[in-house]
Amino acid sequence: MPLLIAILLIVIFSFLAFFIAYFFGSSVFKKKYGELSELELRIVDAKRRLESSKKEVEREIESFKKEETLKVKETLLNEKKKADEEIKKMKSEILSKEERLSKKEEVLETKIERLEERELKIEKQREKISRKETELSELIQKEEKELERISELTKEDASKIILTRLENELDHDKAILIRDFEHSLDREKDRISKRIISTAIGKASADYVVDSTISVIQLPSEEMKGRIIGREGRNIRAIEAATGVDLIIDDTPEAVVLSSFDGVRREVARIALEKLISDGRIHPTKIEEVVQKAQEEVEESVMDAAEQAILEVGIPTLPREVLKVFGRLKFRTSFGQNILQHSIEVAHIAAALAAEVGANIDIAKRAGLLHDIGKAFSHEQEGSHAINGGEFLRKFSKENETVINAVEAHHNEVEQLSVEAVLVQAADSISASRPGARRETLSNYLKRLEQLEEIANSHEGIESSYAIQAGRELRLIVHPDQINDDKAIILSREVAKEIEEKMQYPGQIKVTVIRETRAVEYAK
Secondary structure: OOOHHHHHHHHHHHHHHHHHHHHHHHHHHHHHHHHHHHHHHHHHHHHHHHHHHHHHHHHHHHHHHHHHHHHHHHHHHHHHHHHHHHHHHHHHHHHHHHHHHHHHHHHHHHHHHHHHHHHHHHHHHHHHHHHHHHHHHHHHHHHHHHHHHOOOOOOHHHHHHHHHHHHHHHHHHHHHHHHHHHHHHHHHHHHHHHEEEEEEEOOOOOOEEEEEOEEEEEEEOOHHHHHOOOOHHHHHHHHHHOOOEEOOOOOOOOEEEEEEEHHHHHHHHHHHHHHHHHHHHOOOOHHHHHHHHHHHHHHHHHHHHHHHHHHOOOOOOHHHHHHHHHHHHHOOEEOOHHHHHHHHEEEHHHHHHEEEEEOOOOHHHHHHHOOOOHHOOOOOOOOOOHHHHHHHHHHHHHOOOHHHHHHHOOOOOOOOOOOOHHHHHHHHHHHHOOOOOOOOOOHHHHHHHHHHHHHHHOOEEEEEEEEEOOEEEEEEEEEOOOOOHHHHHHHHHHHHHHHHOOOOOOOOOOOEEEEHHHHHHHOO
């Protein structure tokens, strides 16, 4: 408003100055030129213009007032809008706070309900405790009466009763200790052994090679069978005599079967017969010549296989005599598992296990590779292949005694004198017990089942025993009046330890003791 008043005063003073100047100028001019007659007309005109300017100024003032009024109203409307928005926001916050408060109230109500339920449970527990205390007091009274009765017995009878009761209590405590100890030990043992063995197996994964005891040779025609047999069978007899392999010529079209448990001889016969069929000239003299060449080829193949094996494992070279024998494992199998591939795998697993436990990796690797070298000539010598292999290495090589001990001890036939020997035995079991690695003969399978049941039945209180799951589990059914729950735990432990000491088996055998009580009554 002060600004508006100032503007109005400036406009009024401007018009007054204009009219005064105009009037003063006009009067001077008329006096000078003698035109005083027009003075009144100019004054009237000036008044009229002043009146017109005054009205125009009033209109502008009125317009300015209206504009200012509109601005003020607009400002007031904006302020009102802001105030409404703030009020709305405050209402929204109040509503959200009310919702939070309601939720908190619900949570508090839920907690209160839970507390009430807990109080009810605690009250029930108290009632149970009071009942237990009552039962305990009754038991104490019974025991006191029993003691009174015992006091009337002789000293020997009382001692016997007390010792029997003490023995039962000790059995119970011993069973609990065994269960707790085995639980903690098995958990820690499984954790460490699984990590070490899985690491070793992961580093030494290999395909399984399963060989058979026969080789089938395809013939170009049926006429070739007659030429192989020869006049009056002289050719086939010469081949069998030179190779030591049985030739089976049956109704199979265009095929001859070579049968022998000696893989080296079977390979010599296969190569020789293929050469004879390719050449076409089959007679005794030619047969002897070709068999000699085939033997030389097989010997070269044996040396190549041995050198390739030590190169794959990464150990220094071996004496030539050892290589010649070791390479023959390429044509040997054990329960269907190729022994050369098995030896390479055992070397890798033993080295990985040695690295995990901090043993000598080179010795473990070398002993793992040579542990089954005795199987190359086990059919030619009496005794265990482990002992024969150790004696051969001691005789024909300057091998480390630790390596030789590991070879001889991998089937527990001699005492293990080093950590590496234990690792080689473990690696051998891992390689042999992988699913599908080996086939088990029916006689060995039946023998293992019979031995399991024999061990089980040798203990007292056994009603019956069953070896199930291909000998992977032994179930024992006991007399409930002779074996209680605590003794059942001890019995399973004792049977498992006896199996470990007396048997050789891949993997593990689960021992389960079953104790049940039956009450039978007949309605008449």
